[in-house]
Amino acid sequence: MPVKVFELAKELGISNQEIVSRLDKAGVGKFAPSQELDDTTTIKAREVLAVPAETATAASGSDTIVIPVNVTVKELGEKLGVGPSEVQKVLMGMGVLAGLNQRLAPDAVQRIAKKLGKTVVIGEAPEAPVATVAAPKVAPTEKPSATSRPQSAPKSFSNKGKPTDSISRPPVVTIMGHVDHGKTSLLDFLRKAHVVDGEAGGITQHIGAYQVEIDGKRITFLDTPGHAAFSAMRKRGTSVTDIVIIVVAANDSVMPQTEEAIQVALQAKVPIIVAVNKCDLPDANPDKVLTDLTRYELVPEAFGGTVPTVNISAKTGQGIPELLEAILLVTEIEVDPKADPHAKMQGTIIEAKVDKGRGTVATVLVQQGTLRQGDNVVAGGIFGKVRGMTDERGTKLVKAGPSSPVEIIGLGGVPDAGERIEVAKDEKEARALAQRRGDRMREARFTSNGNLTLEQLYARLLSGPIKELNLVIKADVQGSVQAIRDSVEPLGNDEVRVRVLSAGVGPVSDSDVLIASADHQADAKNCMIVGFNVGMAGNATKKAEAEHVQIKIFSIIYELIDAVKDGMLALLPPIYEEAIIGKAELRQMFRLPGNRSIAGSYVLDGVIKRNSSVRVFRGKDMIHEGPIETLKRFKDDQREVATGYECGITLRGYNELQVGDIFECYEMRQIQREL
Template identity: 40%
Template sequence: MKIRVYQLAKELGVPSKQLVEELKKLGVDIVSYQSTVDEETADLLRELLKAEPLQVAESGKESKVESTEEETVTAEAGKSEKELAPKRPPVVTVMGHVDHGKTTLLDAIRRTRVAEREVGGITQSIGASVVNYKGQKIVFIDTPGHEAFTEMRARGAMVTDIVVLVVAADEGVMPQTIEALNHAKAAGVAIIVALNKMDRPGANPDRVMNQLAAMGLIPESWGGDTIYVPVSAIKGEGIEDLLEAIILIADLLDLRGDPEAPLKAYVIESRLDKGKGPLATVVVREGTLRVGDFVVVGTTYGKIRAMFDDKGDPISSAGPSMPAEIMGIQDVPEAGTLVQRVDSLEEAERIAKSNSDLQRDKQQKTRKEFSLEEILSSSEEEKPVLNLILKADTAGSLEAVQNALLKLEKGEVDMNIIHAGVGAISDGDVILAEASKALIVGFNVRPVGKTNKLIEEKGIKVLTYRIIYDLVDDMANLLKGLVKPKEVEVVLGHAEVRRTFKVPRVGTVAGCYVTDGKIVRNGRVRVLRNGVIVAETSIGSLKRFKDDVREVVQGFECGVGLENFHDIKEGDILEVYTIQEEVA
């Protein structure tokens, strides 16, 4: 009979991490706390710990080993502030594909009826909630999606300790599952997989485990270190197993927070209430937030007049990991904003005004695009790391690009593909690139619509290609430390095809509306269909009514004829660009 290390640790009352170290000292070959040991080894550990108990330092508990006062003082002095701080509850974010049951799972955990009150199946803003399980607290944050999770990370607000990745066992891994997983990986947080909808006839957990194992989440039953928990949110089955897994991971992470430390809290949600005014839900990371505190919250400030817990009950304070809705600030802050305590309302107002001035100056200036040198220098390692986000038009193309890049020799720069997906370059890709200081590389795809504006606002570097050899050559040069491309592309404008006309001896002419910038006669042009490049050519003719013109600017209609391409359709986007040599 075998027993898992974490189960034995729980039985002996010692941290799993510490028991793993003791087993390794004994020469036992184990991978992690999920590994198993035989009954003989377990009995040996029981005898050893009975004869000489391990010292377990936990706040508020006496050591199992008696010691003199002098020894105790010496031991305490050798510990870091983090080790001396009390343990804090884990903060958990639930992520996954839109229809795989995230909110229903949270509903089952909280024993509320939130899911039934949703509008149109989209999660409404419900902030954070605290669950008490067997005397231990767990804080759950319900974000609208992985993009919101990463937007907060981009602003420096890392409040999540553990991500529960929800995957429907009957449908398996979906595109949003992959995106959520990559966002969680980029954040460097612990991941637990909840195999939901196990009550469905088509549930196939083995298929899901195979799919996710290929992405690096090796199940503990296969010798890996990822916990997979089968659940049925709708029936409430497996919920306790999931909570046990969260408590286990939290124990291994040894999460601690000092309630006496300087305050560090982050806004996770905010709203304007007609009766109470601006309200913000915050999660405390360090220190303690109290009623009466003077606070600066980004560009706003105030004195906290009241605080409420996750059930809406008034509270006087909130310590590490605890969520609270605060009332008394002047305006509604953005999610991810840092909350700081100051000595007076006057000081709070002065700092908030300074923050507001800095933000306005930043908005007035056109943000400089991240150079490749800046992307490479953002790594904390001695050897620069190039973080990549890859997007392609088809799964086959994506696989070909990934395989080609993985074969490249590493030079002065290491490469890390943090996300790879099929389809147009999206807002989510841009947000992830900003948070991870990554370069976006598109193969046969482009950003469309508002994503172009977001790229400009965030200053994200985007490279797109039609020929795989060009893509691979450029990436090879980057890995060798050659970070300056020879040519740069400048997008002049976009036009939407609203009607098409067949003209004898000419072909198809597109009736277009210029949505931004300008389009020019003889300019290079890409035809984008749902973000995928279907043709690259040039503008052969450009007319306003019946007149030939050199260019048409934003807000005007025009007729466009393309060179050697007539399969143009309504809804296509024409992206006009030029190539310029980069000045060294």
């Protein structure tokens, strides 16, 4: 009966790393822990694994190599009996570039030895001063087993020279994918909360952070929106994540936002798990999803690759246990997330908003150290004191360790989502840090908006004046403000662009109207206030009417972006192009009093319209171009005459026509402008 590698490891009471390593060394094959073995391979694996690894190690105890603490790359190569270049090659695979005299931390030595198939024991440190190479995330076979680490390994050191005590922390998992493919439904199933039905347009409007517990092990989930407008929010999510889950609907397969999410995850260089959702639907085709994934550098384990895929249904719960097992496996094998709860607290602002009763409310993901109630904190140019702290269920907390998502109150303003947050020693230091950072941010914003290179200035002079749609953005939370700004600022071309006058959290107020009206110089077309999930405050509506300022409120992000595009297009002058609409042949001339005549014609193609223009061709030569004055059928005036019908045509200011002349009728049509 087929069995998965990790199931066999559990059965035999050995670690996933050990079973993968031993099967590889014995020539059975190189497998991922979640791969399934067929009957023949399972039998062979059981035979190979019948002799415990501990026995083999004891028998070859003489092969154990003693390595000094903080050994150099060159010295390690000599001790292991390989060239220093081999050690450097392994380090490069771990993402570390090290010189021959670079000293290595014990953790890094164990990983390198494991990769080279050597058994080592860390001995005494040399007398010379040392520097530390921090070991990054490693591949599954590179992670040392718990038994290979010394009982009293020395503490590692932070970049400030202070000792750190890193311990395992919950993995941070980001969920991504195409809109409506079931990301939030999956998270909803995991945390047993109901947040999907109330979301406008089926789109998650804000990033949320939640922690769940499975068999005593915690996992922190970040839920990111699926629409392309939130690309910047997705990228923020991957900057703090350990694992990315790409959710793909089995009935849709890979869609545009799926591809974008894959690219973001690949650029972030984090492990990827694919959850093939909606497998309960009649038209589900999981195999097609696996095939389509290979076009985007993701080769599923089922095809001999390294990307775990799990068939699930977020609606029924099918496959959810297997998905959680895959997360825990990838965490153990590839990620091994660690943090020091005693280090200086650092984290990331996941979301921030203004609450009427509580002031600024920020969702924080603690990444290093411990956040405590009463701490003075700084986030960008904002500072404050943590006056209250709760988890995602609303439970009050007094402290939160690494990988904990918490909601805090007490900041003096609304920081940008994705901003780093850290603890200061007191309010004075927090204020000073916030002041310096705020000054730098304002300077950077001014420089980016105001200074042009000579090439840019020359190009602008050549292209003439550029029209601008002045925009004021208001939203309910900071993450939405940033996502909207990131989406609209790149819009435009050589003729028109967006200029964001102001962007902030909260309802549209009188001051927003004043900002808009002060800049648009009485031209109502070139300024707009857009709100996202917000209302109106004070006399903003009346003020806007008086100042001729447009205010538009939205609850769906892409409708807001479309409105901004329409506003920009309205500033552009119309462009027309000629369209041939019909041809007619002059077959008989009818003379009228006053030296006038009617051209009796037959419509050969298309339509002939009154008040349109014609070109008159005699053979290959054009003899006249001008407007049609009258168009008749029999004695009645007609607006247009179609193919296959006869008509009478007179031309304004031209009467020199002959039988056989061809009328080519055309009109000028306005082209739909695009950005």
